Amino acid sequence: MNRSSKKNSDSRQSKRSTHGRGEVRRERLFGLTFIAVATAGMAIFIWLNYLSVRSLGDSPSPLAVLGKQAWQRAGCVECHTIFGNGGYNAPDLTRVTDRRSDKEITDWLTTGPVIRPTTKTAHVAVAPADAESILEFLKYIATVPNMWDGQPGKPKGAGR
Numbered sequence: 593m594n595r596s597s598k599k600n601s602d603s604r605q606s607k608r609s610t611h612g613r614g615e616v617r618r619e620r621l622f623g624l625t626f627i628a629v630a631t632a633g634m635a636i637f638i639w640l641n642y643l644s645v646r647s648l649g650d651s652p653s654p655l656a657v658l659g660k661q662a663w664q665r666a667g668c669v670e671c672h673t674i675f676g677n678g679g680y681n682a683p684d685l686t687r688v689t690d691r692r693s694d695k696e697i698t699d700w701l702t703t704g705p706v707i708r709p710t711t712k713t714a715h716v717a718v719a720p721a722d723a724e725s726i727l728e729f730l731k732y733i734a735t736v737p738n739m740w741d742g743q744p745g746k747p748k749g750a751g752r
């Protein structure tokens with residue numbers, strides 16, 4: 593080994609010694625901590641997104657979709673509201689399945705009772721199959737997460 597090469601290797605060694613073992617360990621620890629925190633943060637972010645998407649509820653069943661179509665055909669929205677939107681002539685139906693049984697609703701829909709004896713107006717009557725699907729649609733509506741608490745019963749001053 594000649595002199596100059598020895599000097600080179602010396603200087604390399606002295607360089608390493610200023611960057612001590614403790615420092616290397618600290619840097620490595622910092623790196624690992626950073627990766628751990630970033631990974632945990634990402635996992636929490638994905639988890640929260642999953643929770644918020646899940647809280648949107650399920651999509652409607654095929655029968656509930658048929659019910660929506662029957663609801664449109666019969667023009668139910670001309671008198672009734674859902675989530676506060678629609679006609680203001682009759683009770684809001686957002687949560688009607690919470691206050692009426694399945695049979696009460698389907699009977700109501702198939703028999704089309706007289707709703708205003710003074711004017712002899714009859715409630716819309718639909719075929720039994722439509723009543724079933726509309727019931728399914730109304731049940732689905734009641735499960736959609738929303739802050740609307742509905743108007744139980746006939747709204748005041750409406751439908752004179």
Ligand code: HEC
Nearest residue numbers: 666667668670671681682683688692697707716726745751
């Ligand atoms: C011409 C207006 C009108 C139309 C159209 C109409 N309804 Fe009604 N509906 C009413 C009125 C008014 C009442 C309240 C009757 C009462 O309380 O005596 C009512 C009551 C109801 C109720 C019972 C509500 C409760 O709070 O107990 C249900 C369920 C209902 N309607 C469903 C429907 C469906 C489904 C359709 C479409 C097939 C429809 N209605 C179409 C006027 C209407």
